[in-house]
Amino acid sequence: MATSDWRLEGEWIKNCNCAFGCPCDFNARPTEGYCKGLVGMRITNGHFEDTRLDGLVFAVTVDFPGALHEGNGQMQPIIDERATPEQREALFNIMSGKHSAEGTLFHIFSLIVTKIHDPVFAPFEFSFDKDGRVARVVAKGVLETEVEPIKNPVTGEPHRIQVVMPEGFEHRAAEIASANIHSTGAIKFDTKGSHSSLANVVQTPKGVAA
Numbered sequence: 001m002a003t004s005d006w007r008l009e010g011e012w013i014k015n016c017n018c019a020f021g022c023p024c025d026f027n028a029r030p031t032e033g034y035c036k037g038l039v040g041m042r043i044t045n046g047h048f049e050d051t052r053l054d055g056l057v058f059a060v061t062v063d064f065p066g067a068l069h070e071g072n073g074q075m076q077p078i079i080d081e082r083a084t085p086e087q088r089e090a091l092f093n094i095m096s097g098k099h100s101a102e103g104t105l106f107h108i109f110s111l112i113v114t115k116i117h118d119p120v121f122a123p124f125e126f127s128f129d130k131d132g133r134v135a136r137v138v139a140k141g142v143l144e145t146e147v148e149p150i151k152n153p154v155t156g157e158p159h160r161i162q163v164v165m166p167e168g169f170e171h172r173a174a175e176i177a178s179a180n181i182h183s184t185g186a187i188k189f190d191t192k193g194s195h196s197s198l199a200n201v202v203q204t205p206k207g208v209a210a
Helices: 085-095 105-112
Strands: 006-016 035-048 057-064 073-080 113-116 120-122 124-129 134-139 143-148 162-164 173-184 188-204
Touching (some): 006 124, 006 143, 006 173, 035 085, 035 124, 057 124, 105 113
Parallel strands (some): 073 120
Antiparallel strands (some): 006 035, 057 073, 143 173, 162 173, 173 188
């Protein structure tokens, strides 16, 4: 697998239609038998070769008819409209998986996705408080998602839980929270009180660095 010099460091969000805890992280089947969700990132420090990506936001909505490892997935990239043509191409190069080692996040996605919808370029709102388990991502006209702490069903107090994955290809540790999603692009779906993972990540051609 050909690799290039790239790095994405920043704030990572994964929201989906499953119950809290995301069965995929445990090699279990999706809660409802299928997976509809999104990943998103605000890049605090990043590049692809000589192209800087600092400050940009991107998201990807996905739809898998079964467990992710069974493939046949669809995805739609949503890219920060502020990205220059060079930055857009850089992000597409990273997402393609062609510049990542086998078994890494973007390479795996390249194997399990069979349909890529046309990308959307949109203005983003992105707020992120990992420790508070609060986040909000809006790609105007195509995606809205909000995250809040899971609530104790008896007391109503915020409930805190983490997932730690020492060998994870997406992140090493994440705060688990509750998500609402409203997706109106090529992959349409809505959730209330579904799964959310919030993490700080560093992705490289060789996989997760932190």
